[in-house]
Structure formats: structure tokens, C-alpha cells
Amino acid sequence: xxxxxxxxxxxxxxxxxxxxxxxxxxxxxxxxxxxxxxxxxxxxxxxxxxxxxxxxxxxxxxxxxxxxxxxxxxxxxxxxxxxxxxxxxxxxxxxxxxxxxxxxxxxxxxxxxxxxxxxxxxxxxxxxxxxxxxxxxxxxxxxxxxxxxxxxxxxxxxxxxxxxxxxxxxxxxxxxxxxxxxxxxxxxxxxxxxxxxxxxxxxxxxxxxxxxxxxxxxxxxxxxxxxxxxxxxxxxxxx
Amino acid sequence: xxxxxxxxxxxxxxxxxxxxxxxxxxxxxxxxxxxxxxxxxxxxxxxxxxxxxxxxxxxxxxxxxxxxxxxxxxxxxxxxxxxxxxxxxxxxxxxxxxxxxxxxxxxxxxxxxxxxxxxxxxxxxxxxxxxxxxxxxxxxxxxxxxxxxxxxxxxxxxxxxxxxxxxxxxxxxxxxxxxxxxxxxxxxxxxxxxxxxxxxxxxxxxxxxxxxxxxxxxxxxxxxxxxxxxxxxxxxxxxxxxxxxxxxxxxxxxxxxxxxxxxxxxxxxxxxxxxxxxxxxxxxxxxxxxxxxxxxxxxxxxxxxxxxxxxxxxxxxxxxxxxxxxxxxxxxxxxxxxxxxxx
Numbered sequence: 310x311x312x313x314x315x316x317x318x319x320x321x322x323x324x325x326x327x328x329x330x331x332x333x334x335x336x337x338x339x340x341x342x343x344x345x346x347x348x349x350x351x352x353x354x355x356x357x358x359x360x361x362x363x364x365x366x367x368x369x370x371x372x373x374x375x376x377x378x379x380x381x382x383x384x385x386x387x388x389x390x391x392x393x394x395x396x397x398x399x400x401x402x403x404x405x406x407x408x409x410x411x412x413x414x415x416x417x418x419x420x421x422x423x424x425x426x427x428x429x430x431x432x433x434x435x436x437x438x439x440x441x442x443x444x445x446x447x448x449x450x451x452x453x454x455x456x457x458x459x460x461x462x463x464x465x466x467x468x469x470x471x472x473x474x475x476x477x478x479x480x481x482x483x484x485x486x487x488x489x490x491x492x493x494x495x496x497x498x499x500x501x502x503x504x505x506x507x508x509x510x511x512x513x514x515x516x517x518x519x520x521x522x523x524x525x526x527x528x529x530x531x532x533x534x535x536x537x538x539x540x541x542x543x544x545x546x547x548x
Numbered sequence: 549x550x551x552x553x554x555x556x557x558x559x560x561x562x563x564x565x566x567x568x569x570x571x572x573x574x575x576x577x578x579x580x581x582x583x584x585x586x587x588x589x590x591x592x593x594x595x596x597x598x599x600x601x602x603x604x605x606x607x608x609x610x611x612x613x614x615x616x617x618x619x620x621x622x623x624x625x626x627x628x629x630x631x632x633x634x635x636x637x638x639x640x641x642x643x644x645x646x647x648x649x650x651x652x653x654x655x656x657x658x659x660x661x662x663x664x665x666x667x668x669x670x671x672x673x674x675x676x677x678x679x680x681x682x683x684x685x686x687x688x689x690x691x692x693x694x695x696x697x698x699x700x701x702x703x704x705x706x707x708x709x710x711x712x713x714x715x716x717x718x719x720x721x722x723x724x725x726x727x728x729x730x731x732x733x734x735x736x737x738x739x740x741x742x743x744x745x746x747x748x749x750x751x752x753x754x755x756x757x758x759x760x761x762x763x764x765x766x767x768x769x770x771x772x773x774x775x776x777x778x779x780x781x782x783x784x785x786x787x788x789x790x791x792x793x794x795x796x797x798x799x800x801x802x803x804x805x806x807x808x809x810x811x812x813x814x815x816x817x818x819x820x821x822x823x824x825x826x827x828x829x830x831x832x833x834x835x836x837x838x839x840x841x842x843x844x845x846x847x848x849x850x851x852x853x854x855x856x857x858x859x860x861x862x863x864x865x866x867x868x869x870x871x872x873x874x875x876x877x878x879x880x881x882x883x884x885x886x887x888x889x890x891x
Contacts, residue, residue: 356763382765394760396752407749411765455764 316364325350327519336489339510346516385462389452397441412459430454461494592721596793599728602829607782609819614751621678624685627802629655629784630791644715651788659780682804711795818867
């Protein structure tokens, strides 16, 4: 459960987010909007990379202002990156272990947690493969394994579907849908791929110029004329 | 192939050949016993310095290979470690091991202070700042000199200079060389323990990118500071070993330029491999000694180092160690062996 209250982020004279207020309770929530709408800024505020100018964000009732940046992973806020950040000189297993070092294990054996996370992401056989030998798709999935190990609350994905082949995209969809059931974490998904959003997200928040212009069940939101005007002009022609 | 490329990443390779490793240990033990007995006094003293400087180079390669950070102050930290080891050895008459550890801890604390700018800077700026620190250490050391058995805080003697007490187990040069080699081995073990464990993974994340490390929950400040403290500790141990080997230290032997030389030769040797620091130690001390043996001016070594550095930068990014590994791989392929390359 993410509660955003009057959140403003100012970069010099530019407003990344402008008095954004939203409550996101759904297990898989989409976040869409045109370029520069503030999607990545919102994720960065949740990760702690960007400090809000005013306003607050709460995750599961806890004000994130009180959680220092390096403790957010342990608190349960995880993410994947638009440009993947797999550590090339560690194996896939060590990549997951590097995150597991800093998050709660709930007393379970580390080795088992690492293997479960890798298997969940479809990398069960790649545990000892070094990062630099993984292909682009495996790297994406490894980031998901890193983000889901050790009791996450919120997994944020910044354009996970970019540049994937069709069958890879389908596997990604099924994994995203399973995250909530697998580890109980809420998923916040940023992507330009409307198909991916409508296939996975039960609710969607649309941003434009740093403010929310629509929120609700994904199909309804994507059909909203205001949203189409701002963002989905292409869809309007085809329907 | 996987093992081979992993080696590039950590200064210590991930050898997984139990039989080969056992044979290596056995050979090392035999060598440790036989080698010192076969050497002249001159070469014994040279190799004692080599083992100390191998540890010093290990400290440089730890920072460079694990975090991509350049510290040009490590040779100065040798001086700091040596100073404290000498002071406590002369002042309190403690066993050598305790003096060595004190030198290590003192240099770790100074190394930690030197590392503080690294929390905000990297690359060239960090290199310059650490070089200035090395300069500061040089000024202090040449102003106050090393303790040599006198009284007072500085421990300067007005009469005859007193030699540092050697370890109980290793009074003569032969035994001290074995002792120094074992200490160097322990330092490698300490680094291996870090690299293969939690700190190594955290350092790898930081080196990948700081956002990656933050998203993975790594406490970047703590792990950077820890790396600098550990590197300082190693440099301090190297300084203490050097002090024990010679019995005293020369105040003019720790200029800032030596720190640059140490860094350059670590690159030439190969910062990413465990062999690299050994090559660097040999180049720094054994190579000039070899030239002297052939009655060639040892200063020519500096020119050779310059050429070696150019060579490393242009053709061998992983230094001599990387080339050795490639050579071993080529030989194995030529012999038709299908075993994995890597020692």
C-alpha cells in the first residue's frame, strides 16, 4: 500500500512532481504517462535517490522520510532499473547474495533463499554463471531475482519490458503477475508498453506534468478520453 | 572459461582444484623451507623487502580492483606503520607480533582518514588528494625521523641507533624471510576472506554503480571506509615487516614519489590478479638488486618501469599477471590439455 500525499519535487526551476496525491492499494499497479511526466521521479523518491521538496510518501503506513536510503532495501523497497545494473564480475547467485546480505532472511538458510529467488526468475540453472556472460533478458530477470529475495514489500520496475523478444516478454508478464503471490510484495510497474501494462496491472495511475490525471482499473483508465489525449493518441486512431 | 574471467574481477582467483591446490600448498611449504637456506645474505634481505612490498602492493590493488579507487598514499602509510611498530617495539619492548599489529592498526586509522575524501570524490581528484596526504606524511617523517631507541614521544636516540627486536621465532635473516613470507600469506588470506565474503559483494555493487549499491541496501559509506582502513592496515603491516627486516627505517625512504611508483608497478604487475602484487614487489626490490648483481646501475630500473607502465596501459590491461595467465592458457591449449586455465 503506497500513500502519496501532496508530493512535490522541484529540480531547480523544473517541477518533476507537482502536488501529487494518490493512494495505490492494488497488488500490481501500472504507472504510465508521456516522457517527462514524473514516473521515474516518483520511483526515485520511493527509492530515496530524490528528496521530496514538500509532501510525504508512506509505504505500508511507514513514512519514508524516517527510512535512510541504504535501509530502504531492508525495509522492503526494491527496484529494477531502466538500464540494468547487474554486477558483471559476480555470478548470478552472488548478485542475489549481495542483496541478501543487507535484507532480512527470517532465519532461513541463505543458499536456499538465493536458489528460490533465481528459480522464481527462471534462472535456476544460471546460478554460477558470471554476470558478464548473461544475455540481456537473463540480466533483466536477475534484477527481478535480486528485487524479490528476502521479504520485499514493494517491487518497482522501470521499463522491464524494453527491448525483449516476444516469448521473453510473455515470460516476463507471467513473472510479474506472480510476484505478489510469491513474496507478498506490491508491484509498481513503469512502462511505455500499453500491452504489458494492461496484461499485468489491475490498476493504473496516469501522470502528466507531474500530476495524476487518472487512476482506476487499468482498462477503464486506458479508455479515458483525457488519458488518450495526453498520452495514448495512437490508440484513439485505431479504436 | 568462467573461472578465468572471474579472476579478472577479484585479486584472488577462485581456484577450485582441490588436488592442484594441495600440491601448490605442499610446494609452497617445501619452497618456504628450502629457498631461504639457499640464498646469499644480500638476496635474503632483498626478498624480505620483496615480501613486505608485495603486501604494500596488495593494499593498492585491493582499493583499485575492488572499488576502482586510486590511492597514491599507500607508501606513506608504510612509513606510518613502520613508525608505530618501531616506537612501540623500542618503547615498551613488546613482542614483534604486537608491534606489527600496532603498526597495522595505526596505519589503518590514518588510512581511514585518507579515505574520507573518497566518500565524495573519485578518479583523478581522489588521486590528487591522496597524493597530497602522502606529501604530508613525507614532510612529517623527514622532520621527525623514525624512532631508534631513544626516549620521549619521538624516540630519537642521540647516541647509537638501536635495531628493532625481531620476532622470537625468527632472529636471523633466513628465518625472518620465512616469517615475512608467512605474514604475506596471512595478508592474502585476510583479503581473500573479504573479497569472497560480504564486503567483496558490497564492493562489487559499489563499483558497478552507486545507485545499484543503494538499491541493494549497501551502506556505501561504511564499506568504502572499511576498504580504506583495510588497505591502510595492510600497508602498516608491510611497513612493520620492512622495519623488522632492516632493524630501522630511513626517514628519506618514504617520499610521495614512492607511492606513485608503488601504484604504477601494481598496474604493471596486474591489480586484478593475486600474482600482480607479487610481480610488483619483485619489480620494486628484486629487479634493481638483480641489476646491481650484474653491475648495472639500479636506477635504470626506473626507466624500465616507465616502459613497462606504457606497455601495460597500451597492450596489457591486466598487467604481467594477465599476460602470464594468457601464456599458461596458450601453453595448455598447445599441449592439447582440456583442463581449465588458471592456477
